[in-house]
Amino acid sequence: MSAMTEKTPLKAASRDNIPPAEPLSVVSICLDRDTWGTLKLFTDAARFVRLERHLAEYRVSDHESVLEWIGTPAPDICMLDFDLDRRSAAMVAERIHADSPDTAIFAVSSEAQPDLIIQAMRSGCSEYLVKPLDSDQLLNAVARVGGRRKEKNQQAKAQVLVFIGAKGGCGVTSIVTQLGALLSQSLSRKTLAVDLHPDFGDAALYLGLTKYRYHSYELIENTDRLDAELLQSFVLRHSSGLDLIPAPQGTEPARSFASGALVQTFEFLRLGYEFILVDLPQGLNDEYLELIRGCDQINIVTVAEVSALRNVVRQTDYFVRNEIPADRIRVILNRHQGRGVITDEQIEKVIGQKISWKVTNQYFQVLKSISGGNPLGQASNSDVGKSLQEWAGAIGKKPSSPDEKKGRGILGLWGR
Numbered sequence: 452m453s454a455m456t457e458k459t460p461l462k463a464a465s466r467d468n469i470p471p472a473e474p475l476s477v478v479s480i481c482l483d484r485d486t487w488g489t490l491k492l493f494t495d496a497a498r499f500v501r502l503e504r505h506l507a508e509y510r511v512s513d514h515e516s517v518l519e520w521i522g523t524p525a526p527d528i529c530m531l532d533f534d535l536d537r538r539s540a541a542m543v544a545e546r547i548h549a550d551s552p553d554t555a556i557f558a559v560s561s562e563a564q565p566d567l568i569i570q571a572m573r574s575g576c577s578e579y580l581v582k583p584l585d586s587d588q589l590l591n592a593v594a595r596v597g598g599r600r601k602e603k604n605q606q607a608k609a610q611v612l613v614f615i616g617a618k619g620g621c622g623v624t625s626i627v628t629q630l631g632a633l634l635s636q637s638l639s640r641k642t643l644a645v646d647l648h649p650d651f652g653d654a655a656l657y658l659g660l661t662k663y664r665y666h667s668y669e670l671i672e673n674t675d676r677l678d679a680e681l682l683q684s685f686v687l688r689h690s691s692g693l694d695l696i697p698a699p700q701g702t703e704p705a706r707s708f709a710s711g712a713l714v715q716t717f718e719f720l721r722l723g724y725e726f727i728l729v730d731l732p733q734g735l736n737d738e739y740l741e742l743i744r745g746c747d748q749i750n751i752v753t754v755a756e757v758s759a760l761r762n763v764v765r766q767t768d769y770f771v772r773n774e775i776p777a778d779r780i781r782v783i784l785n786r787h788q789g790r791g792v793i794t795d796e797q798i799e800k801v802i803g804q805k806i807s808w809k810v811t812n813q814y815f816q817v818l819k820s821i822s823g824g825n826p827l828g829q830a831s832n833s834d835v836g837k838s839l840q841e842w843a844g845a846i847g848k849k850p851s852s853p854d855e856k857k858g859r860g861i862l863g864l865w866g867r
């Protein structure tokens with residue numbers, strides 16, 4: 452293994468291949484002079500890592516919080532030298548691992564005996580780097596952290612798409628269930644539909660999932676004890692792969708939930724999915740504003756009727772007044788007909804914005820899909836199915852082609 456010099460290929464690689472993203476922050480603890488010099492060279496050359504600070508002693512006492520010591524926000528990586536005092540280094544690793552589990556700890560040492568490596572790993576280190584540090588060794592270890600961060604970011608980034616009708620019966624539930632099934636099956640995207648109707652929600656019925664015990668309002672009420680296991684007891688699985696959290700069946704008294712509970716619930720749900728489609732009851736209800744503020748898109752589903760179009764204008768005004776950015780508001784024209792009484796141009800003039808998507812009017816096909824609980828039945832052989840399929844593609848198509856991925860190589864791990 453050779454120590455890194457200014458001529459390492461890393462320099463060229465880092466300049467050319469790394470997409471702009473937030474660099475990984477690094478804190479070093481008790482590194483010897485040479486290793487510190489190597490690390491400094493590495494971080495100066497690589498824009499995807501940023502050296503935050505060097506700490507010159509092992510702090511093993513509990514008097515100070517770990518984050519006060521290593522810095523807040525916690526660094527992505529701690530390079531911890533074990534050579535000065537192995538026992539203290541292991542205790543430091545344990546403390547950092549306990550208090551800042553997202554920080555990756557790299558043990559650095561000139562010793563390479565298997566039992567010492569195992570001990571370091573047991574104390575919470577995820578990498579064991581042997582001195583003298585080598586650029587490839589360091590690059591690979593950092594790449595693994597970058598890869599995990601990317602995975603986590605992707606996981607935590609479910610897009611929340613809210614759907615609300617301009618008036619009753621505009622087709623919200625038909626769209627949410629069909630779009631959700633298409634995203635799940637045709638595009639292999641992990642998708643969840645949440646029916647937030649306080650009673651008589653139709654999403655479960657349209658998916659043919661009529662037997663269930665728990666519903667969305669109970670989930671929100673239990674948000675404080677929500678974990679993956681509890682969530683599973685609420686989730687119904689459709690054969691397309693779409694998950695659904697259904698609405699109350701309408702046999703219970705009306706319910707409401709504590710402020711903040713809805714947002715907290717969705718923060719949790721976002722961790723497990725790529726897309727969450729919300730079937731929201733229509734009406735301008737402050738209870739849902741918090742959720743809409745944090746969502747990625749609010750889709751107002753309308754039909755080409757005067758009363759519905761008037762409501763689109765009211766809803767848009769209401770959302771904008773409540774600080775929801777106009778570019779997140781989309782208008783979906785359902786039951787679209789080529790030669791409708793009101794033309795598309797007239798509609799856009801009335802609502803003061805472009806129609807984002809048009810879904811073809813085909814009553815028989817939609818009715819057949821929702822009556823059979825099979826939203827994909829008409830997907831490929833009807834105009835309405837095709838328009839939904841195209842829409843699902845526009846939402847869920849994965850951004851990078853295989854060729855692009857190949858070109859980015861290992862350093863593409865930082866892409867977001």
Ligand SMILES: Nc1ncnc2c1ncn2[C@@H]1O[C@H](COP(=O)(O)OP(=O)(O)OP(=O)(O)O)[C@@H](O)[C@H]1O
Binds near residue numbers: 619624815821
């Ligand atoms: N693209 C379409 N073409 C023809 N008919 C449609 C279309 N989309 C929905 N429909 C029909 O409109 C009716 C209402 O649809 P849906 O239940 O999805 O509306 P909704 O907005 O969820 O209603 P609610 O306000 O009761 O929740 C259903 O009978 C459905 O078959």
Ligand SMILES: [Mg+2]
Binds near residue numbers: 623624625653
């Ligand atoms: Mg509905």
